[in-house]
Amino acid sequence: MPHTLAESAPPAPLIRPAAAPRRRTPVFALSETRWAAASTTAFLLGLALHLAGAPPWAWAGPYAAAYLTGGWEPARTGLRALREKTLDVDLLMIVAALGAAAIGQVMDGALLIVIFATSGAVEALATARTADSVRGLLDLAPATATRLRPDGTEETVATEDLAVGDVILVRPGERIGADGRVRDGAGEVDQATITGEPLPVAKQRGDEVFAGTLNGTGALRVTVERDASDSVIARIVAMVEEASETNAPTQLFIEKVEQRYSVGIVAATLAVFAVPLAFGSALSDALLRAMTFMIVASPCAVVLATMPPLLSAIANAGRHGVLVKSAVVMERLGGIDTVALDKTGTLTEGTPRVTDIRPLTGSGLTEDALLASAAAAERPSEHPLARAVVDAARGRGLHIGDAKDFASVPGVGVTAVVDGHTVAVGAPARLLPATEDPSGDLAAAVASELEASGRTAVVVLRDGVPAGVLGVADQLRPDAAVTVAALAELTGSAPMLLTGDNPRAAARLAADVGITDVRAGLLPENKVAAVREQEAAGRRVLVVGDGVNDAPALAAAHTGVAMGRAGSDLALETADVIVVRDELATVPRVIALSRAARRLVVQNLVIASVFITVLVVWDLAGHLPLPIGVLGHEGSTVIVGLNGLRLLRESAWTRAAEGMPRRTPDAVEVAAGEAPRT
Structure with a gap:
C-alpha cells in the first residue's frame, strides 16, 4: 500500500504522555519543614541529656530551643487568628505547653510543640507538592511548534504565540502544540491524557486534536482553534486548582468544635485562677490550680482519642498496598455514599x-x-x-x-x-x-x-x-466485578462509570461488571460536572481514576483514589488515596476499615470525655493534687491510645474484607479475561 502523504513516515514509537513532568519543591525549601526539623533535633538532644541524668541547666537549653523553633509558626498562626477575633487550637496548645513548663512539665510541653510543628510541616509539604504537579501539567504541551507561513515555509515559534487560525505542522512522534482541527494529513494520536482512551485514535481531515497529545504516525497540518490559555490542558489545570480551593479539606471531628472548646478552656482557666485569687487565695496556689485545670482539661486526650484509630487504619491499609495520605482522608473515606469509576486503567488494565x-x-x-x-x-x-x-x-x-x-x-x-x-x-x-x-x-x-x-x-x-x-x-482487572458489587453493597447504590472512551466499549464493560449508570465520551470538565451534580444532590462522592484527565474529578470529589502503577503524576498528587499495587478490591476494604476507625474514634471520645469530666469536677469541687491530675490525664491518653492501636492487627483488615460478595461464574469468566465469544 502506498503512503497517502509524502510526509508520512514509518510509525514512531508511541510513548504515552500519561504523566506530567516532575517539578518537586525541595523538602527544606519550606520554612515549616526547617522549623520542624530544628525543633525535633533540639527536643531529641534535650531528651537524651534529660534521660542521661544531666543537670537541669544542660537540658533546659535544648528544650527552650525546641519551644522557640517549633512554636514559632503555630504561635504566629494563632496570633493572626486572634487578631481576626478567632481562637484556634494552635494558640491553645502553645499556651498549654508554656503552662506545662511553668509548673515543671518542661518535657511534656516540648513534645507537644514538636508534634504540632511536624504536623504543620507535613501539611505544608503536601500542599506544595500538589501545586508542583499541577504546574508541571502545563509542560505536557510542547514549548514550541512548527508554524507554516502562507508561502508554505516553516518557522519555529513558542506555543503561547500561536493565534487562532494559524496552521502548524505536527510530525510523527511530536506532541501537538495547540487545540485545533486537522486541515490535512492523517495520523494516529494518543490522547489518553485528555480522554483516557486506551488506544491511539485515527485522525484525518476535519477531526479535532488537543494540545499535549502525542502524534504517533503520519504528519498532520492542524489549524489552531484555541489560544494556549484556553486549551483543554490549561482548563484541566484551572479545574484542579479551582476544585482544590473550593473543596477545602474536611476537618477531623474534634477540629470541628475546636473554636468553642478553645474559647471555653481559656475562659475557664482564667476563672479558675481569678476567682480563688479574688477570695484571698495565695497567688501560687491559684496559679497551680489553674495550670492543673488547663492540663486535665486540655484536648490532648481527645486529640489522641481521634488520631490512633485513624493512624492505625492508615498503617494497616499501607501494609496491604493502599496509601491513605492523612488522618483526615481516612476519616472521610468512611462517609462516602456514591462511587464514580474511570474505565481505562482503573476497571481495566x-x-x-x-x-x-x-x-x-x-x-x-x-x-x-x-x-x-x-x-x-x-x-x-x-x-x-x-x-x-x-x-x-x-x-x-x-x-x-x-x-x-x-x-x-x-x-x-x-x-x-x-x-x-x-x-x-x-x-x-x-x-x-x-x-x-x-x-x-x-x-x-x-x-x-x-x-x-x-x-x-x-x-x-x-x-x-x-x-x-x-x-x-x-x-478487565481480575477483581473489577467483585469490587463493583462490594462498593454497591457498602454505599447502597451501584457505582457510576465516567469515561472518555466510546459509548459502545463503555456499555459493554459496564454490563460485564454490573454498572448501569454509564457516562461515556466525557472530557475532563464533563467528569467534574458529573461529580458536582451528585454532590449538589447531597451525595459524598468517591472518584477512582488514574489519568491526567481524571485529576479534576479527583480534586472535586469528596475523596479521590488513584491507581498507583498506571497513574499519572498529577492523579497521584491530586488523589487522597493511592492504590499502590493496582489491586482494585482493596478500595472497598479500606472504606470498611475507615468505618471501623470511625467507630473506635467515637468509643475513644467517650472514654476521654469521662476522664476529663471527672478530673475537672475534682479540681473545681475539691483539691486535685497535681500528680494525680497528671496521672489521670496521662492514663486516659494511654487507654485511648491502646484502644486505637487495635486496628493495627491483621484481623482488622480481615474483618474489613468480610462481606465482600463472592464471584459469580460470569464474573470469574470476565475477570479472567475470557471474554465470551459473540
Missing part, C-alpha cells in the same frame, strides 16, 4: 489484548495460522494494536515469520510480505472497501459484530482476499 480470532470460512487458515500471519506483518510496527497481536501469538507459542517490504499507512494499517503472501492488517472501514472479493461482506459482518460488543475489529487480508478478523479489547 489499560493494555489492549486479542480476545477474538475469527478465520473466515474458505480462507483455509486455522486460528493459529491467522494469528501468526497477522503477527508477522505487525511485528515491525510499534502501534499498541500491533503489540497486542504479536503478544497474543507469542502467548500461544506460535512461530512468527519474517516480514518483507513492510509499509504503514496512518489510520489504515500495515502491509508486508509474509511467506510469499502479501498480508494487510488494519481497520475494516479502510481495507474492506478496497477488495472486490465476496468474502468482504462476511468479514464486514464479523467486524460489525465484534465492534457492537465493544471490541476493536482488525481485519486481515491475504493476497487481497479477507482471511479473518481479530477482536482486540482492553481487559
Whole structure:
C-alpha cells in the first residue's frame, strides 16, 4: 500500500504522555519543614541529656530551643487568628505547653510543640507538592511548534504565540502544540491524557486534536482553534486548582468544635485562677490550680482519642498496598455514599489484548495460522494494536515469520510480505472497501459484530482476499466485578462509570461488571460536572481514576483514589488515596476499615470525655493534687491510645474484607479475561 502523504513516515514509537513532568519543591525549601526539623533535633538532644541524668541547666537549653523553633509558626498562626477575633487550637496548645513548663512539665510541653510543628510541616509539604504537579501539567504541551507561513515555509515559534487560525505542522512522534482541527494529513494520536482512551485514535481531515497529545504516525497540518490559555490542558489545570480551593479539606471531628472548646478552656482557666485569687487565695496556689485545670482539661486526650484509630487504619491499609495520605482522608473515606469509576486503567488494565480470532470460512487458515500471519506483518510496527497481536501469538507459542517490504499507512494499517503472501492488517472501514472479493461482506459482518460488543475489529487480508478478523479489547482487572458489587453493597447504590472512551466499549464493560449508570465520551470538565451534580444532590462522592484527565474529578470529589502503577503524576498528587499495587478490591476494604476507625474514634471520645469530666469536677469541687491530675490525664491518653492501636492487627483488615460478595461464574469468566465469544 502506498503512503497517502509524502510526509508520512514509518510509525514512531508511541510513548504515552500519561504523566506530567516532575517539578518537586525541595523538602527544606519550606520554612515549616526547617522549623520542624530544628525543633525535633533540639527536643531529641534535650531528651537524651534529660534521660542521661544531666543537670537541669544542660537540658533546659535544648528544650527552650525546641519551644522557640517549633512554636514559632503555630504561635504566629494563632496570633493572626486572634487578631481576626478567632481562637484556634494552635494558640491553645502553645499556651498549654508554656503552662506545662511553668509548673515543671518542661518535657511534656516540648513534645507537644514538636508534634504540632511536624504536623504543620507535613501539611505544608503536601500542599506544595500538589501545586508542583499541577504546574508541571502545563509542560505536557510542547514549548514550541512548527508554524507554516502562507508561502508554505516553516518557522519555529513558542506555543503561547500561536493565534487562532494559524496552521502548524505536527510530525510523527511530536506532541501537538495547540487545540485545533486537522486541515490535512492523517495520523494516529494518543490522547489518553485528555480522554483516557486506551488506544491511539485515527485522525484525518476535519477531526479535532488537543494540545499535549502525542502524534504517533503520519504528519498532520492542524489549524489552531484555541489560544494556549484556553486549551483543554490549561482548563484541566484551572479545574484542579479551582476544585482544590473550593473543596477545602474536611476537618477531623474534634477540629470541628475546636473554636468553642478553645474559647471555653481559656475562659475557664482564667476563672479558675481569678476567682480563688479574688477570695484571698495565695497567688501560687491559684496559679497551680489553674495550670492543673488547663492540663486535665486540655484536648490532648481527645486529640489522641481521634488520631490512633485513624493512624492505625492508615498503617494497616499501607501494609496491604493502599496509601491513605492523612488522618483526615481516612476519616472521610468512611462517609462516602456514591462511587464514580474511570474505565481505562482503573476497571481495566489499560493494555489492549486479542480476545477474538475469527478465520473466515474458505480462507483455509486455522486460528493459529491467522494469528501468526497477522503477527508477522505487525511485528515491525510499534502501534499498541500491533503489540497486542504479536503478544497474543507469542502467548500461544506460535512461530512468527519474517516480514518483507513492510509499509504503514496512518489510520489504515500495515502491509508486508509474509511467506510469499502479501498480508494487510488494519481497520475494516479502510481495507474492506478496497477488495472486490465476496468474502468482504462476511468479514464486514464479523467486524460489525465484534465492534457492537465493544471490541476493536482488525481485519486481515491475504493476497487481497479477507482471511479473518481479530477482536482486540482492553481487559478487565481480575477483581473489577467483585469490587463493583462490594462498593454497591457498602454505599447502597451501584457505582457510576465516567469515561472518555466510546459509548459502545463503555456499555459493554459496564454490563460485564454490573454498572448501569454509564457516562461515556466525557472530557475532563464533563467528569467534574458529573461529580458536582451528585454532590449538589447531597451525595459524598468517591472518584477512582488514574489519568491526567481524571485529576479534576479527583480534586472535586469528596475523596479521590488513584491507581498507583498506571497513574499519572498529577492523579497521584491530586488523589487522597493511592492504590499502590493496582489491586482494585482493596478500595472497598479500606472504606470498611475507615468505618471501623470511625467507630473506635467515637468509643475513644467517650472514654476521654469521662476522664476529663471527672478530673475537672475534682479540681473545681475539691483539691486535685497535681500528680494525680497528671496521672489521670496521662492514663486516659494511654487507654485511648491502646484502644486505637487495635486496628493495627491483621484481623482488622480481615474483618474489613468480610462481606465482600463472592464471584459469580460470569464474573470469574470476565475477570479472567475470557471474554465470551459473540
